[in-house]
Amino acid sequence: MYLLIFLAIVLALGFFLVNIFNRFAKNRNLVKDAWSNIDVALKRRYDLIPNLVETVKGYAAHEKTTLESVINARNAAMAVPSDDINAQIKAENQLQQTLRSIFALSEAYPDLKANSNFLDLQQKLNEIEINLERSRRYYNGTVRENNTYGESFPGVVFASMFKYQHFDFFETDEASRENVKVSFD
Template sequence: MSVLVGLIVALALYIISLYNGLVDKRTRSEEAWSGIEVQLKRRHNLIPNLVETVKGYATHEQETFEKVVNARNSAVQVGQSGAAATAQAEMALSGALRQLFALAEAYPDLKANTNFLDLQAQLKELEDHIQMARRFYNGSVRDLNIMVDSFPSNLVAQRFGFSKMEFFELDEAEAAQVKQVPKVEF
């Protein structure tokens, strides 16, 4: 009888341990997503200053400015729509920013403007922070998803409503395009 009670207690402790592990992984994934959101918000806040600086030199390029502003606004509105929707909106914004920087090539005075150079450096730094936050988030999501799928933790996950989370990643076409984008020196 005491062996049966001991087994039941051990099983209960094991289930509690699995549950707490799932809670830990989910919380880390949510925290990592929060880190991505912070970096994206910083990026979104920087873009209007960048557009205004370029506008001062390239006033007749209204279509490019509108694309950047519309892409930024779409990315801001995506908000809590999930990793896949956010990734899609951010890829569109990155494409619009590439057009803006390509436009700057035609304006030597703009390329020499210290405000523009500072904004460009800040944006590059933010892009690096976003990539680091993305890797951390995807690692946290991977750990959670493995636990949700693995036996016996999947039994606890199903019972208590834990589910897999989406990765925040570029699609293959966008990843290839990013690798092929020529480096622009300002």
């Protein structure tokens, strides 16, 4: 009789632990899946940036530092290991900031602003950004679910045992919320 009660308790505890482990695994995989959607859009953006820089270079050749900063930010973002999502987010925020400076340049160069190649690249980049925004919302929802479970009961009790991983939200950094200031002195 006592043996049956003991076995029932052990079995119930086992099911409880398996459920917690599976929830950690599910949340982690949802975050990684959501990030893969973002990663595809980022790769499309990386491929577009050299064409954009070359187009701008023809009209604004003396803006060398702006163009170099965009290429450097792109290369830095591409160099981040794909499995380090939190570092990738930081690099992407920097790249986003430098891209904004290129489009600010177009305001000062009417010929560039009217160039069909530049307009086409700008349209493609805009489509990528819209896709990124959708993917970012989904990613942030999965991160919220993952982080909430790992930081609340019962998950917090078993987080280290089941290798819980905290993920950062993919948010716009403070610097990119400000208007870009371009000076041609």
